[in-house]
Amino acid sequence: MDDMKDKKIEEVLLKGTDEAVELKDMVWKNIENRLNLEERKVIPIKRRSFLKYGIVAAVLVIILLANTRYGSAAADKIRKLFVPNKTIEQNLEGTGEKTKVDLEISPMKYIIYLDKEMYKMDNIDGKDVITPKNVAQNLPEVSMTIEQVLD
């Protein structure tokens, strides 16, 4: 008798929740979309960080650290060697990615190519601070500061 009642409760619960099962595919699509969106949000930040440091590292080779007349003139000469903007291709995490970068002249008299779509550069208290425009959720803030240090 008790078993029969238990069986009935089982049957009723299954029957009463049948309509939820119809939502299985819809829920999966939502899950996939959410996870893909979140990955898209996160990956560019990560990639751009590499890009940012890559660009800066390259530019640092020609960087003019001293804020001198020679430095200014040299920076201007060097700037003329460089196009105002260009598209570069970098192999990031095994994937080739094209990025449009613009030439920027810092008040500190050096030049740098910056991906303005993804980053902004502000001069704060005499230091250049590059920060991503889009900040991914659940990730710490990322920025890069460039400053001149006197010997």
Next chain:
Amino acid sequence: MEKNILLKIQQGDKNAFAKLYDEYSESALRTAMAITKDKMYAADAVQETFIRVYKNIGEFDINRTFEPWFYRILINECNRILSRNSKTIPMDDFIESGLPGCDEDRYRFEEYESLYKAIEKLDDINRIPIVLKYLKGFSEGEIAQILEINLNTVKSRLFKGRQKLRRYIELLEGGSEHHG
């Protein structure tokens, strides 16, 4: 099999995650619906549960049983959704105060529908263990683990919930006989 799938998910294998979804989603949707009493809330709860599982699978100890961990997340999500939508329905002791309406009304309902409604009207503390036991087949120990409560408390809540439902089934059966 399950351990392999979980290991693969921990390594970021999305196909393994899809397999896990395939295996667990139906029961999860049913359980969530029985708890939230609404299929769209159930869909939300299951969606959030799987997303949380995917994000936190790295913290899961692969040597432990997955199901209680999964269902604890699911029930937390159901409660969160219920609390967000203030859809908690107070128990008015459905069985003890008698069936709704007069005797004639009572037998207008389909038996299954009535019994399902009776389950829905059970207090959460009785209903959730009932759902986990009868819909998912969890043991009392597993239910205690999922709900993070004492085993004796689970036994008592199951006993009271079952008692109310059985009395209701008896009433229904008696009614069927009268009308048969």
